[in-house]
Amino acid sequence: MSVSDMNDTAFKYSATNGIQHEEALLFEHAHDAAESIHLPGVKGDMPNALAVFARQNPAGIPGLSEPETVRHFVRLSQWNHGIETGFYPLGSCTMKYNPRVNEQVARLPGLAHIHPDQPEETVQGALELLYEVQQWLGEVSGFPHVTLQPAAGAHGELTGLMMIRACLDARGETERRTVLVPDSAHGTNPASAALCGMHTVELKSGPDGRIDLDVLKAHLNDGTAALMMTNPNTAGAFESDVKEICQLVHDAGGLVYGDGANLNALVGVARPGDMGIDCLHINVHKTFATPHGGGGPGAGPVAVNETLAPYMPVPRIVKDADAYALQGNVGTSVGSVLGSIGQSGVYMRANAYISAFGREHLHKIAQDAVLNANYILHRLKDAYHVPFDGVCKHECLLTDEIQNRHGVKTLDIAKQLIDLGFHPMTVYFPLIVHGAMLIEPTETESRETLDNFCDAMLEIAAQCEAGDTDALHEAPVKPFRRRLDETQAARKPVLVWPA
Amino acid sequence: MTISANVKYTKDHEWVRMDGDIATFGITDHAQEALGDIVFVELPEVGREVEAGEAYAVVESVKAVSDVYAPVAGEVIEVNEELEGEPEKVNTDAFGAGWIAKVKVIGDGPVELMTDDEYNTFLEE
């Protein structure tokens, strides 16, 4: 057998799982622990005063030995797809490589094992790193002030709207309670507005997927509190009229909230703060490469202009001469939105990430992200329907219109990608097109990976054209589990294992 | 998809069956098809008074949620408690075992209602 015989094209892309272990639930493994874990501390019985409150029945936490615990969770981990395992082109999620050195430095004892309420003079190093990244986030987004307190993007939206409301109230404009939200917006936007005691009115997108200035004008009035805009929007297009849009909203007495979920398209290239937007939340776990962790933690700092600065949450991290401090009482502040100064550990990683690029290289993030998205768009545009023309930014939007003629839907395409070794793109979002497929490759993918992904997408399109669609409806067949019955899960919810 | 001849229809795809001053409410077969597998029905409280056109129940599928509006005004006198355990009855028998609530009709007239033929035409449009 020669080397060329082993040059199988199947190597290009396909999912394999090596040995697949079935793994029981913890509760099925459980046996009487041989010996409990050895713990330090003051050995003693329950204090007398507490005895009347003693727990009568043990909680029923299984307790496995260390080797069993490790094997259980390592096996579980092997059923997951992560950015370290393969391509993860989820639109609007910015799944980029998470540098390992960031994990290392965030775990330094002087950063990981410090208490939020120990004296400030004993945590100057931590405050210094947080203050620095706070300033950098402002610099990258184009705003003079940043609060690190919000714990995630949606929390940032809530915080931003609180500040907008406080600002309007301070102007005596307590009737302004309407938040305009484009129909392409993230679902968190209306939910955040509702939590802030405001209601949303949806703006129908124009034929190019962007905000339609006439529609916007028709909705601006004395009740307008704010416009929430995502730029680039969720169709991957830059809102080129952003300056006029902000001007219109400001002239009508409202403020402009920027949803920064898509900031990766602009890093180092252009700044939302320069475009007339009043405040912007940043998804640190997207743009600044902190790990998603299977759903979190994230961080949703909000950058604001001078108009909104007085209303920022407390405590704030401030620098006084060479010392850093937490500032508590600010009369105009909207108050606290979290029980701590923020997700410090996440910001340590973000600081390390920005440090690695520095001012010389930061723009390359946006440049390569946009290059990669346009490359995919270019390679797929003949085989898949492209709803909106023109260059895209960091993500490209396709639909299943062509494949639908062969009975194949977005969901089938997504599931087939799993069998071909890729995580699917974001499906059925944004809602403004039918059968949406939103692809965001990010800047950390090689041309080889992009080509493999495009080849896989073209192969699926070809299968549809050939009428060879059975496998598509059956997919995925390679992973540890096939399509799961979501109906049963929701009809008769079982959220805990019975005791 | 079926259309029952014995009931009246709304443009929001609800049906109502009148029996004296008692009205039975449900959603149409077309509505359940559009929603997909129903996983939960949020029922109104017995004794609640609903206006014609007011949302009195919520029907949920895995990925969609829809308010259900009252075709006529009345006081809720009975709800289909079987849907709490078997919401799929709305899928399998929308005009029968999948009924949602019964009300004693009071007050204002109904919202604009259609016959089965009219509803069929409405659906085709």
Place this chain on the structure above:
Amino acid sequence: MRFLPHTDTDRSAMLESIGVSGIADLFSDIPDVFHLERGQLDIAEALSEAGIVRKFTKASEKNRNATNTRYFLGGGTYHHFVPAVVDYVISRGEFLTAYTPYQPEIAQGTLQALFEFQTMIARLTGMDVSNASMYEAATATAEAALMARRVSRKKRVVMAGSVNPRYRSVTANYLSRLDGEYEEVDMGCFGTDLDKVIAAIDAQTACVIVQYPDFYGSVYDLAPLREACDANQCLMVVAFSDVSAFALIESPGAMGADIAVGSGQSLGIPMAFGGPHLGLFTCKQKYLRQMPGRVCGLTKDADGKRGFVLTLSTREQHIRREKATSNICTNQGLMCTAAATYMTLMGDAGLSTVARHSAAALQLLVSQLPDHVTALEGAHYNETVLSFVDHQARQRFMAAAQADDIFAGIPLERFDVGQADLGEAGPSAENRHLLVATTEMIEEADIHDYLRVLEVSL
């Protein structure tokens, strides 16, 4: 730049393939006026990996940390032991670098870990169901108030004065833009007078929120409160800040809580200067569909094999939008995996040892206090308040302790505790209290050192 795979040759070839002459063409939709010049941003110059490690090590060494000192600090964040295996498991790329498990076929690892987490949290808190995390305890408390308003269809929220001031402040903040009354009940000196809370409940009350053990560490019976809630069809919300307590004392569920929320940071998650921590949210089964946040449920796949999915998503913002139970989207997923790993390593026996040692350390400390320092009366788990004769005495002690590598406690005024909460008035009463917490990381020798410094510093 080492995180970017493309060579300039790749870039040129790709641009050519797209059919544009340069990268600028791909940004031509951004008006010229907004384009930045290269290197214009006020950000430090790029560091090598070695440079990053040096920078962070230097900063880290400016801080004093718990690995080589003694921490008697609590107030919602605790220095419990974190086994090495916990950090190993959550460092695995498959857990660390996965997104929210929206494609369940290739996320069964995260999903099963979440299911196990939900089960163990429900068991530990004595509640029927748990969600897959909130940000942390303060926002979880606020969400509990919002949920109780939905469940009860009433709007008035009563908050006990002995709840952590930060949980109170965030909850008050969340509610302040919505209709409905919010009342904080002054519970007298260090918040032990539950009757005052009971008196504040009326028929319009959606829920009453208490903390157990409370902010000052007191443990007390919630049965009278449960009765008052039943009489007024009002929900009882129990908050907590160190969930390890429930391996030793009765759970919120056993005390009759309808909703129990709090911090899970004690379950294998480092203090990390305030986060990321773990918000726990649990409730009775019947309120499940009003619960905020993601949940993982059991189901089967197309071959009939057992599997897990995120479920009940119609409650969430991406479907219900304005009417969603919460706006929360990204949560603290990885911290659930950490807590699940921690609880598995501990088991009932280990968790109960943690709790026993934590309580025993406090007991040892308060039983030997010198005359001029007093601790709160009554049952306490691992936290209490030490009161000094005056501000100067407390400051002298804290400074002396710190010089001996002991962080002796948190000055109560750091929490903006009002004088009414302390049942005292006048400047002489101010700032002489110290919130003190113990965990299994405190050894007997540490308590002796603490007491010795107390003696000599006063």
